[in-house]
Amino acid sequence: MKINSRSELVELRKSLSNKITLRESGATTDDTIEILIGMATCGIASGAKDTYNELITVIEDLNLTNVKVISVGCLGYCYMEPTVQVCIPGEEPLLYGKITKDKAFELIEKVIVERVYLSDNLLIRSFDKAGASNE
C-alpha cells in the first residue's frame, strides 16, 4: 500500500495509535494484552528465542486469545536479558528481566492470568524518551 501524502500517513498513524499508547501508559480502547520481548542479538544470545517460543506455547495451551507476543529490539538492559514488557490495557506497562524459557509459564500465569507481579524479575524502567505520541 503506497502512501502518497503526509495526510494519508497521519491518518494511518492515528488508526494505529492504540498500539503505542498501550505500551506507553496502558491507555487503549482495545483489550489485547501485548507481551513485548527483546529479540536483539544480546537477547537472543541470552535465550530470548526459546522464551518467545515458550510464551507462544503457553498462550496457546491456556487458550489466551487476547494475548499477543511481539518481538522488539533491545531496551538496553543487557544484564537482565531476556527482557519482556507486559502491556495490560489500563495498567502501567511493566518490564521484567531474566525471563528465560523456564520463567515463561510463570510470567503468563502470574502476570496475565492472576494479575500479580513477578517481584524478583521486575525491572525498573530507568529512562525517559523523546515523545512520539504528541504532535
Next chain:
Amino acid sequence: MNSKYTLLVCDGASCKTTHKANLAAGFKKVIAEKKLGEFVSVVKTGCFGICGQGPIVKVLPDDLLYVSVKQTDIEEIVEEHIKNGNVVKRLLYTDPFTQEPVEKQKGKKIYQKQFRIALRNCGLINPEDITEYIAVRGYEALASVLADKTPIEVVELMKKSKLRGRGGGGFPTGLKWEFTAKQPGNEKYVICNADEGDPGAFMDRSVLEGDPHSVLEAMAIAGYAIGASQGYIYVRAEYPLAIHRLNIAMEQAREYGFLGKNIFSSGFDFDIDIRLGAGAFVCGEETALIHSMEGQRGEPTKKPPFPSVSGFRKKPTSVNNVETFANIPAIVLNGADWFASIGTENSKGTKVFALAGKINNIGLVEVPMGTTLREIIYDIGGGMVNNKEFKAVQSGGPSGGVIPKEHLDTPIDYESLKQIGSMMGSGGLIVLDEDDDIVQLAKFYLDFTQDESCGKCTPCRIGTKRMYEILDRLTKLEGSPDDLDILEDLAVNIKNSALCGLGQSAPNPVLSTMEYFKDEYEAYAYRKVKHTYSIITDKCIGCTKCARVCPVECISGSVKVPHVIDESLCIACGACYTACPVNAIEKP
C-alpha cells in the same frame, strides 16, 4: 474542575510487601464517596523505582509525584488536589540534589537520568513491522520536510540543532551536509556507517536491530538535503540480524512508498542498498569505508579531498553513522531548538553508551550530554560488581583513553573527554576495577590496533607494532625504564604523523594510561612488580581451600594454621585468590 485526572497508584512489589498498603482501593473508595468517579480514574501501576520513598502516587496530567503516601493521606489528596486543584506540598517528591519539592516530573532529573532520542523506539516497537514505526510517527519527519522545506532549509535545521557526528570525531552533521549539498553535480551519495568495529560497543547494532526504519527515514532526509537519490548502508557482516531486519525494513518502506520513486508525490526519488563489511576495524574510517564499498582493500586515503567533495565513486558523499541518523527524525519532528536545548554548550542532545566491564548493569544507556561518568556508572550502571573499588573507565574504545577516579565528575561531552585524554568515540564504556592491570589493558588495545592496522602508513604499521612489543616486554618484566621514554615518543609521533584518524588515535590508550597510571608502568619498567601471590598470615583462617585449588601445589599448611605460598613455584594463576573466603590472599 474541567479536566479528567488519572491517578497512577504504585502497586509495585516493593510497596505492596513493605507497606502492605492497598492504596488503590482506598482511593477508589474515597473518590466514590465524594462522587468524583467521572473526573478521575485510578490505575494500579508498577514500581516507579524509588521504592525507598514508596508508596508513590502519580497524578496525571499534572505529572507530579506524591511520595510516602499513607492511607491517611488519601482524603487530603482527593479533596485538595482533585477537587480544589491545590498541590499537597508536604507529600511532594523532594529533589535529592536541590532539596526542593518537585512539582513537575518531566524534564527534571528525578530518578530518570536517561533520556532516549536515538534509542527512543528500541524495545518498544516491532522492527519487522513498519506499521509499528508508523504508529510512533514514523516517516512523518520525511513527509514534513518533503512537504514544507527546501533542501537548504533542512541543512539549516540540522545546523541549528547542532547535532554532531556520533561515530567518533564529532563533526557537525549540518556542516557535513552543507559541504556535500554545495558540491556541483547531480550524482551524490548518502552513506550510513554501520561498521561498528569498536570492541565493546554495540549501540549501532541495537538501533539497526530495534529501530531500522528510523535510520532509513533519516537517510532519505539526508538524501533530500544534499541532493542524493541513492544511499548505502555499510554494515558489518558480523551483524546478520541487523542485516536481516534492514532488508525487511527496506522492503516494507518501498512497499509503502517511503523509498523509491516520487516519495510522498514530491518528485523526490531515493533508494537504499546494503554493502557488507568483512571484518576490518579501519573501515570505520570514512575513506577506508568508501574504498571497501568500491570493492577495494579498506585502506584510508589522505584528506582532503574529503568525501563530501570526492567520495563514493569519486562523487560528493556524506557519511554519517547509525546513531547520528537515528537522532534525525526526532529532531525534525520536535524542532532544532528542542534538540539544542538538551546537552552542553558545544555538545547537544544525548549520547548512547555501551556500559560493560566490571559494572552491575551492563547494557545500553542514553543520557543527555553533560551527564557525569559518576551518574552513568553508579546511578544508572548500578555501581561496581561485588562492590570492588572503581579504578578507571575506558572510553572510546581503541581510539580512546582511560578516565580515572578523579575525573568521574566530569560532565561528558566531546570537548571535556578530549581534554582528559580520551574521546567520545563510538561510546563504549568499559569499567575497570581494582583487579584490572592497566598496563595489560593498554597492551590489549595495542595488540588490537596493530592487528587491525591496515598497514599503509609507516607510523601505524610499524609504530603500533613497536609499541606493542615494548608493552609486551614491560609486562613480562623484560623491559627497562628507557622503554617508557621510547614508548611515549613513539606514541606522540604516531599521533602527529599517522595517515588517518584511526592511526592518529591508536596511541591514546597508552598516552592516557601513562598520564594517569605512570606508577604502574614504572613498576613494570623497574621490575618492581611482584608476580606471585602471598598469604596475609593474620587473616588466614587455615581453611585449606587455597591449597586445594592450587594447580602447582605450591601452598602448604595444615588445617586452622595459616598457610604459606612458595613464591618460587607460584605461577600467579589467581586460583587461590578466588578461592579464599576471607580475603587473606594478596595479589601480586
Next chain:
Amino acid sequence: MVNIKINGIRIQVPDHTTVLEAAKKVGVHIPTLCHLKLDDFGIVNKVSSCRVCVVEEIGKPSLIPSCSALVYEGMNIRTDSVKALNARRNNLELLLSNHPFDCLTCAKNLQCELQSLANELHITEIHAKGEKMFYPIDKSSNAIVKDPNKCVMCRRCETMCNEVQTVGVLSAINRGFGVVVAPAFNIDLADSSCTYCGQCVAVCPTAALIARSDIQKVWRALANERRHVVVQVAPAVRVAIGEMFGMAPGTISTGKVVTALRRLGFDAVFDTNFGADLTIIEEANELVHRIQHGGVLPMLTSCCPAWVKFFEHQFPDMLDIPSTCKSPQIMLGAIIKSYYLKNLDILPRRLKVVSIMPCVAKKAEGARPELSKDELNNVDYVLSTRELGYMIKEAGIDFANLEESEFDNLLGESTGAAAIFGTTGGVIEAATRTAYEMITGESLGNVDFKQLRGLEGIREATVKIGSLDLKIGIAHGLGNARKLLESIKAGTSHFHAIEIMACPGGCIGGGGQPYHHGNQEILKKRQDAIYAIDKSLPRRKSHENEMVLKLYDEYLGAPYGEKAHDLLHTCYTPGERI
C-alpha cells in the same frame, strides 16, 4: 594563484601546487620516500604512506604530507618545526627497524633511497627495535629478484604494475605489520603472468625489487680461456650508461662502450643494431607479405620481450597478430651462434653470447626455451646497462676519458634506422623507411617520419606509401598497449601495423637503465640522443646495411625465406593470467 607562507617566507604559487613543490620554489628541501612523479606518463604515486615528508601546518594538530597536500590561500607551513623533524626521523627509524642491515652487500648499496635518507637525516641509532618482517626471497624468475624484507610499502611498484602497465601481478597482500607487496597468494613471480618489464624495479627505492644480477657468471665466462665470449650492445645503452660515470644524461658514448667491453676481455664486440636492421628487413617483408597476401592485420611488432609476455598472458586468443620476428638481440644471437660460429674452430658450447640491454625482460627472454637451438640458447647471459656500469667500475676503467673505438665489423655495422629502436616510435619508423621503398620501388628522400615521434602514450599516423595509406599505431607502456589491443579486439580500430614497447618512453626508459628516480628530464635527453645518432649516420635505412645484405647473400638467402624463418622467427605460447 594563492598566497602562502613557508617557514615564514611569503610566496605566491598556482592553485593545485603541492606543499613540496611550493617549498622547492623558496629553496626549502623536504625529504621524500614514497613520492614518485612522472607527469609525462601520467603517473603520480600519491599514497602518502611513508610519512617521511610530513610538515607542520600551523594551527592543525596533525602533520600533513607535503608531497600530496595542496596549497590553499593563507596556508602557513613550517617544514622545519621540531614536531615535523621528529616525526620524519621517527618514521624513518621505524622503517629502518624493519629493514635488513645488509647494506654492504646489498645490490642497491649507495643507490638506495632509504639509505640516502638515513644519511640525510643522520640516523645513527634505532631506538625502537623489534621483530622484523620475514618473507622468503623470490629468485624464481630469470629477470627479477623480489626481497619483500626490504620493502618500505611505498607502493610505487604496485602503481606501475597495475595503473601504468595494467599487468596486475602485484598487490598489497595481508594487512598491518604483515602486509607485503606480492603476486596473488604470494606465488613466485615465475608462476605469475609477470612480464618482467622491470618498471617495478625502475621505481623501487630499495632493493626489494631488483634485476637479477648476471655479473658473476659473465666474469666467470671471461675468466675461462676456453670460452669464446662475444658481446652485443643494445641501442638505448649507449645514450644512458654515461650517467653512471657522472656524464650528462643523453651523452652518446657508443665508442667508449666498445672500448670498455674490449678492455673487459670480450673476444668480439657486436652491435645489437645490426640485429635491429636484420629485424626490420624481416619485419618489413612480413608486413608487405601480409598486406599483399591478405594476411592477418594489423601486424604487431615483437621486439619487446615484456610486450610478448604481456600478450601471451593477457590476450592468448590473439597470438596470430604479432610479427613472428625474433627480437634484435635474439636474431643477432642466432646469427652469432650459426653464421659467426662456423668460422670459429670451437665447440658450440664454448661460444658464449652476452647482451648488454637496457631491459630487465631481456634477461628472461634470453632463457626462453623456444629461443634455443640444439639446446643452446641464442643468448647466454644478459646484463643490464647498470650491470655493465658496475663491471666497468670494478675493472677500474675510467669510462669518461676512454678513447673511442669501432664495433667488430663482421656484425658491427648498423644504420640510423636501427639506432632509433631505442625509443618509442623508432621501430615502426625504421620499418616504414624500408617498407616504403619495398612497396613503391622508389627511393625515399626524407626519412624523418616526424608524425611517428613523440611521447604521448598512444599515437596514430597515416603514412602515404604510393597508393597505400599505411595506418600505423604506436603505444608505449603496457597500459596503453592494452587499450590499443582492446580497441582492435572490439573492431573499433583498423591499423596495418602497430609498434608496442612495454616501458614508458621505450627502451630508453627500460627497467635496466641507470636509475632515473622519477626525473623525466633524463628520459627526454636520452631520446634526443637517439635521434641525434640516427641523424649522424650515413645510412638511415636498414636495407642499406651492407653487412646485412652480405649476410643474406652469403648465408640466409631470401629475406622472410626458409632459412630466415628457421633462424630469425619464433612462435608464441598462450599463458595463464595470474
Next chain:
Amino acid sequence: MEKVNLDLKDLDLEKLAELDQYILTLDDPVERLINVLHRAQDIFGYLPPNLQLYIARKLNISAAKVNGVVSFYSYFTEEKTGKYVVSVCMGTACYVKGAEKVLKRVLKELCVEKNEVTKDGLFSVKDVRCVGACSLAPILTIGETVFGHMTEEKVPGVLNKFRGEINED
C-alpha cells in the same frame, strides 16, 4: 614454498554454478567484489586460492587484486575450517573478564593453534572482535550458538556437546 593449488578443475561445479548465478544478479560485480566473496565463502565454506582465481577470471580482474582484498579482511578465510568454528570473543568487555584464559583452554583442549583444524576435522578455533553481547562476557560461539559467562572450567563441557553430536550421527 608450498605450492598453491590454482587448478580450477578442483572446484565443485554445482557450487560454482550457484556462485555464477549470484554474480549474474549484480549490476557491477567488480564494485561488489566483497559481496561476491561473502557469497562464495557462504557456498564453499572458505576461499581457497583456486576459488579466488576463479572469481578473478569471472570478474575480469587480477587475481592479485582479489587476493589483496581477501587477505585484508579478517572475515574471509583462505583455509579450510573445522565443521564447527569455535569463536572466542576478544572484545574489550570479554577481555577484562578473562577471555584470554578461555581461549587458551579451548586451544589446549583441542590441541590446536588458532585457525588450525583439529585432526578429526571437527573444530577450528578463531578469536573474533566483539560479538556485541557484552553482558554475557566472556563469550564463545560455536556455529550459531552463543555460550555466555564462560569460564575455563566450562570449556570441556561445551566442546563435548558438539563432539557428542557427531557420535549420534
